[in-house]
Amino acid sequence: MFLIYQLLLSLALIFSPIIIVYRLFKNKEHETRFVEKFSFNTKKRINGRLIWFHGASVGEILSIIPIVKYYEKHKKIKQILVTSSTLSSAKVFEKFKFKKAVHQFYPIDYHFINKKFLNFWKPNLAIFIESEIWPCMFNLLDKKKIPLVLLNARITNKTYKKWSKLKKFTKSVFGKINVSFPQNKETKYYLNKLKLKKVKELGNLKFAENSNNHLDKIPKYLKREFNKKKVWVASSTHKDEEIFCAETHLKLKKKISNLVTIIIPRHVHRVNEISDKIKSMNLVVKIHSLKPKNLSNVDIYIVDTFGETKKFHEIASSVFLGGSIINRGGQNPLEAARCGAKIFHGPNTDNFKDIYKLLNTLKISYKINSPERLAKLITFKKNKNIANKIKLIGNTILKKTLNELNLLIKNEF
Numbered sequence: 449m450f451l452i453y454q455l456l457l458s459l460a461l462i463f464s465p466i467i468i469v470y471r472l473f474k475n476k477e478h479e480t481r482f483v484e485k486f487s488f489n490t491k492k493r494i495n496g497r498l499i500w501f502h503g504a505s506v507g508e509i510l511s512i513i514p515i516v517k518y519y520e521k522h523k524k525i526k527q528i529l530v531t532s533s534t535l536s537s538a539k540v541f542e543k544f545k546f547k548k549a550v551h552q553f554y555p556i557d558y559h560f561i562n563k564k565f566l567n568f569w570k571p572n573l574a575i576f577i578e579s580e581i582w583p584c585m586f587n588l589l590d591k592k593k594i595p596l597v598l599l600n601a602r603i604t605n606k607t608y609k610k611w612s613k614l615k616k617f618t619k620s621v622f623g624k625i626n627v628s629f630p631q632n633k634e635t636k637y638y639l640n641k642l643k644l645k646k647v648k649e650l651g652n653l654k655f656a657e658n659s660n661n662h663l664d665k666i667p668k669y670l671k672r673e674f675n676k677k678k679v680w681v682a683s684s685t686h687k688d689e690e691i692f693c694a695e696t697h698l699k700l701k702k703k704i705s706n707l708v709t710i711i712i713p714r715h716v717h718r719v720n721e722i723s724d725k726i727k728s729m730n731l732v733v734k735i736h737s738l739k740p741k742n743l744s745n746v747d748i749y750i751v752d753t754f755g756e757t758k759k760f761h762e763i764a765s766s767v768f769l770g771g772s773i774i775n776r777g778g779q780n781p782l783e784a785a786r787c788g789a790k791i792f793h794g795p796n797t798d799n800f801k802d803i804y805k806l807l808n809t810l811k812i813s814y815k816i817n818s819p820e821r822l823a824k825l826i827t828f829k830k831n832k833n834i835a836n837k838i839k840l841i842g843n844t845i846l847k848k849t850l851n852e853l854n855l856l857i858k859n860e861f
Contacts, residue, residue: 506537509530520547572860608642627648629815635649644699684714685714696819777798792826
């Protein structure tokens with residue numbers, strides 16, 4: 449099976465120039481750094497101990513920011529390598545201005561590309577986040593005797609069923625993982641069924657705070673404008689959900705004259721398409737990157753930049769999380785909850801079932817299925833008590849996670 453897997457990737461490599469050009473055209477690849485995906489590294493390897501974190505995209509990278517900050521101060525660790533697969537995650541990571549930590553795009557999971565990557569970076573410990581399972585890389589890490597950790601691991605029933613169809617292949621892949629820390633009981637159950645060596649549930653790392661000090665604050669001129677308004681946020685929206693939120697705005701506007709709806713699309717390259725559609729609804733639109741100074745007549749404020757979501761969660765008392773009206777499994781509501789916002793979501797939240805279960809218990813998240821219901825439930829008063837509870841949960845999980853990682857690092861270093 450592994451041979452077939454590599455043959456399929458060989459075919460993908462043949463067409464990779466076409467794929468890369470297409471993705472460059474769509475602004476989904478960095479114009480020069482895409483070569484990192486073929487293991488042409490653009491950062492230097494510093495002599496000394498190196499730990500490597502890999503996460504797929506923005507959510508996974510943000511979840512490890514508190515850990516990276518902690519190990520930036522660790523004297524025995526000379527360098528931290530963070531890899532991810534998306535342009536958005538790279539841009540978000542760059543905003544933190546780390547000293548020891550560098551970012552590279554994750555290499556294609558092909559033998560000679562991965563071998564070149566590992567020979568260059570020589571990690572002492574590899575930590576993969578959530579659902580990042582890569583057969584070729586895992587195989588090479590095992591051959592080079594580099595310990596492999598699956599952190600904040602996430603395996604759903606759907607994922608388990610797919611892996612369980614290829615028993616021998618699955619056993620060979622998951623057998624390379626030295627220790628796994630599942631984020632919930634469902635994942636722990638499936639990891640045990642997959643017979644991993646060591647499984648220990650720590651909780652979901654996404655509860656932990658990933659603040660960026662001054663970068664999390666809205667500019668004073670913009671804050672003054674928003675202070676004059678009633679503001680709510682639609683965060684991580686996908687196609688068609690922006691229209692859903694614009695329709696909600698129209699209903700709210702009948703009662704609230706000084707209303708602003710802030711829309712933060714999941715994919716910012718869609719901003720022109722979103723803006724045109726909303727303008728056709730006779731709504732006034734302003735774009736964040738154009739730095740508008742006057743919001744007196746604005747209806748919809750679209751945030752089209754990376755890594756600024758928290759700034760707007762901080763000023764909102766109600767936040768709708770996208771990917772939940774359409775069938776995408778929802779987006780992470782924890783950042784907004786940590787800011788004391790009331791959370792709204794559609795019926796599709798399978799990606800964050802445990803989190804939404806907790807938020808429902810705390811009575812701060814509500815399922816909606818129409819603009820009418822969303823407009824009816826939106827409020828403009830924060831709940832700081834709930835925010836503090838979420839932060840306390842996050843601090844506990846982060847502490848347990850660092851204790852476990854410190855034990856591993858102590859043994860390896």
